[in-house]
Amino acid sequence: MFLEELEDLKNRYLGRLQLINVLSREPQDVELFTGRLDPERVARILAVFAPVDTVDEWYLCGPYGMVTGAEALLAEAGVDARHVHHEIFHVAEQEAPRAPVVVDASAPAAALVTVNLDGRTTRIEMPTKDESILDATLRVRPDAPYSCTGGVCGTCRARLVSGEVRMDRNYALEPEEVAAGVVLACQSHPVTDEVALDYDA
Ligand code: FES
Incomplete structure (x- = not known):
């Protein structure tokens, strides 16, 4: 190139x-x-x-x-x-295969995710913790940043402010960033019932 x-x-x-x-x-x-x-x-x-x-x-x-x-x-x-x-x-x-997740949007919330993005805070009810936080976020905040959705590019990075998440895979963040609480929204699933992410931090 x-x-x-x-x-x-x-x-x-x-x-x-x-x-x-x-x-x-x-x-x-x-x-x-x-x-x-x-x-x-x-x-x-x-x-x-x-x-x-x-x-x-x-x-x-x-x-x-x-x-x-x-x-x-x-x-x-x-x-x-x-x-x-x-x-x-x-x-x-x-x-690194990943199984597709079927989401019933009418199901009761399994987790509540709060997202701060571009100075605006949005609360998102996730019907299942198997879904990625990015996918749930995009339903109500289509402006959430992402690109590859494969844990590679790092475009969806955000800081975990509270709660706990697990990531399927991570090829974008350095160990120090993970230790500092940075996560990839496209790979993150809530572990705790409430999670807060800050894209602006
Ligand atoms: S969108 Fe590329 S790592 Fe999440």
Whole structure:
């Protein structure tokens, strides 16, 4: 996507920036640069171009399988997880399936969720705790932010102000953010009967 921009940067900072293109389907002169970036290929590339003890920070971006494979490889090599950052842009359903939830909107409330968004507070009655808080919120606050609904992009992040939720999956938040009470609304389900989220915090 940014092929030309990256080439420009490489040419401008010769000696400081090294760029390697690994193409999964297009054959290249060097065998190492052709094929999937699985842990075995990543290990071989690192051994030649970036031994793990020469790297300060790792930034991994790609589909779920590639990123988690590289993370496992780095963990095995003794890299501290605090120096490994990731952005996952696609999660195949077979890697993390989720059952659909049928909601009877006329059923009595199983949980009460209070949402603060853009300075306006809304109380939402959830008929079932199996539904995600985002889905329940969208019925009355269609302005609630979201994008992937898969726990990947982080667009639906909000701060848990009170109550308790459980998240199905989280590929977007760092452990420190989770510890600080940030949750993904698209993955969150109420555990307590009352929950309050603040999107503005
Ligand atoms: S909408 Fe993408 S993580 Fe929730």
